[in-house]
Amino acid sequence: MTNIIITSGRKYIDIDAYASMIAYRELLKVIDNNNVIASTTATLNQSVPPSILDLKYSLNEPIDNGNDKYILLDVSNPDFFDEQVRLGKIIEIIDHHTGFEQYWAKYPNIKTQIEFIGSVCTLVYEKIIQSRHVEILDTDLCKLLVAGILDNTLNLKASITTDRDRSAYNELLRLGKVPEDFYKEYFSACEAEITKDFEKAIKDDLKIEKAGILPEVIGQMIVLNLDNFDHKKMEEVFTEYPEWIMNVILLEEGKSYIYFGGDDVKQRLEQLFDKKCENNNLLVLDKFLLRKQIMKKARDAVSIQC
Ligand SMILES: [Mn+2]
Incomplete structure (x- = not known):
């Protein structure tokens, strides 16, 4: 058969x-x-x-x-x-x-x-x-x-x-x-699964790839809002990397919260997005972007400069 x-x-x-x-x-x-x-x-x-x-x-x-x-x-x-x-x-x-x-x-x-x-x-x-x-x-x-x-x-x-x-x-x-x-x-329900093992959820979706001026370690998480978002655990995941960004997509607000760490990452992000950071570890985009869109933007910016 x-x-x-x-x-x-x-x-x-x-x-x-x-x-x-x-x-x-x-x-x-x-x-x-x-x-x-x-x-x-x-x-x-x-x-x-x-x-x-x-x-x-x-x-x-x-x-x-x-x-x-x-x-x-x-x-x-x-x-x-x-x-x-x-x-x-x-x-x-x-x-x-x-x-x-x-x-x-x-x-x-x-x-x-x-x-x-x-x-x-x-x-x-x-x-x-x-x-x-x-x-x-x-x-x-x-x-x-x-x-x-x-x-x-x-x-x-x-x-x-x-x-x-x-x-x-x-x-x-x-x-x-x-x-x-x-x-x-x-x-x-998806968020509850993420929350069960928050660090694993970040680690399982880390991209390590160089794109333009971005740090090469880029995380992403999609959540309804920040209610269950554990900033401390996020920081812990990234302590082993000298520089990183984490794209948190907030579905209810329709925004991307880009958290980051590392020397002059702040200046590089502000330049790339032509936008001021909220503080020393966060840039908020009024319309969310997927990680692949952020990486494409960074790559395109390099080719314009050359
Ligand atoms: Mn599909």
């Missing part, structure tokens, strides 16, 4: 991958194929809190009988595919990370949809609507897809958010009778 296995990236996967895999499995099951499973060999990160794991839909255990075919969601770079994937047996790829469109164009037998949009959950929602199987969207499935959109678009406030993401989000709330303030419940 050939199974169709829906899977995603390796090492760590997030709620966008988790939710879209499950929802796409539910869709393919009603369309034509009972032998479709959704599985991962990766670890679920903090964007999949216990309240999400407790919904009535979850992943299947990985299986492998050698004949299986694979569908990949939320990943299109072949270096980052789940370890269970056999490259010659891929039938479909759906992703929102760009860069590998040309590569997959060489394989016309693989159905590929790569679009620069906020969330893969939006793409799967659209497929459910286009296939006229809106009946599968019960409350729990809607909550999963909504959580994926919330996380990947940072509460619909990230600049990568499209009107399609907003419309999918609103329709899913309506169809699943999901309360308007579900975002608070979801992000608080």
